[in-house]
Amino acid sequence: MKIENIEIDIIDIDLTRPYTIAYKTTSSIKTLVVKIILSDGTIGIGASNVSKYVVGLDTTDSYNNSKEYIDHLKGKDIDSFWMIINDIENEFIGDPGSKAGFNLAVYDAFCKSLGISIGKFLGRKIKSLPTSITVGIKNTEETISEINEYLGMGFNHIKIKLGNDVDEDIRRINIINEKFGSKIKIRIDANQGWSLDDTIRFYDETKHIELIEQPLSVKDLGNYLKFPSKIKDLIALDESLVNFKDAIKLSSENFGKIFNIKLMKCGGITTGQQIANQAYQNNIDLMWGCNDESIISISAALNTALSFENTKYLDLDGSFDLERDIVSGGFNLKNGVLQPLDSPGLGVKLL
Ligand SMILES: [Mg+2]
Incomplete structure (x- = not known):
């Protein structure tokens, strides 16, 4: 089944319970959302929210990097699951936000195309x-x-x-x-x-x-x-x-x-x-x-x-x-x- 289209988005979400840890206080987050749309209309969905303090870049950086990768995946066959996963692994070595967004969306789309759960x-x-x-x-x-x-x-x-x-x-x-x-x-x-x-x-x-x-x-x-x-x-x-x-x-x-x-x-x-x-x-x-x-x-x-x-x-x-x-x-x-x-x-x- 062909990957027909890919949509990415970044959304703001407030927290109902802002909290403090040893190095920061958090009251809202940004989430990168990746949607992989297969030719039969199946949608695989991935999301990520990384911490710059821990991984060196933030979710907005990942969003910008992800945008540039969309055309690379379009048209590929989801049955070539491992080839696609490996390609994502190698493309985003230093960007876990983009890597997670695409990785999860590909797993979701592939498992849905087989009719099985990720579990x-x-x-x-x-x-x-x-x-x-x-x-x-x-x-x-x-x-x-x-x-x-x-x-x-x-x-x-x-x-x-x-x-x-x-x-x-x-x-x-x-x-x-x-x-x-x-x-x-x-x-x-x-x-x-x-x-x-x-x-x-x-x-x-x-x-x-x-x-x-x-x-x-x-x-x-x-x-x-x-x-x-x-x-x-x-x-x-x-x-x-x-x-x-x-x-x-x-x-x-x-x-x-x-x-x-x-x-x-x-x-x-x-x-x-x-x-x-x-x-x-x-x-x-x-x-x-x-x-x-x-x-x-x-x-x-x-x-x-x-x-x-x-x-x-x-x-x-x-x-x-x-x-x-x-x-x-x-x-x-x-x-x-x-x-x-x-x-x-x-x-x-x-x-
Ligand atoms: Mg901890």
Whole structure:
């Protein structure tokens, strides 16, 4: 089936719940949308929203690069799936936003043309998993009230953003632990805000922490090697793990036992799979994270995540706080557990 046309767009979406992390506050996002239209009218859809701080360019840059690529794909046969995917991989090595947008749209179009879900195409290893939901940097009272709200919605894996001041971070987490006990599982994201000593102190002076994301700066990578192994077991590498090259480096020695893969860092399903396989072969567990993203790319991440048996943690809450989306569907969310819909392609419906 021929690729008849390609449409790309960039849309602004407000967040219903603006939030603060160690290096920024976010209240709205831009999303790149790629639509691949096949000759029988089938539409494959992809989306991306990258973080310039993490990948070096923003979604508007990706939009501009994507525009120039449209003519290159038009007229190609979607049955030459791997040729097209490889072409996209090689065209957008330094631009994960464009790569993800096109990668997802091609997967969606191809699977729809076969009448199968992406979950089936990738091969499902895990039926469903709970996702964490994130509380930004807030005072203790606001944090407690937001956790209560999430508990009421059925979530019990809570990711708490820290990293401004380790003394205050320890104090807050101990109050939260005392208040909620075993009712919640706590994941920490320090977003590069701590030193080696801060992290060790945090570990020693708190309890019941499921994992700690990227405590040290990307510039401080060598210090990850100095953590004792009981701390390394809890370290999830996020900003230090952008692409496949990083995965090779970070699996060559024990920098941390968890990789946080985001399709918005590595540029889509294909590179995500490469990183996941590299992790699997080195006994590294997987966490799948996200930016603030459309249901389109969250569904892609969820399906990819559930196709790897070393996937242990989902952190795919990125579509919950969008004021609007351009699709519905993709997955079911029940009591904090995400399960993909098994309709063709990504299982999303354009609104
Ligand atoms: Mg993170």
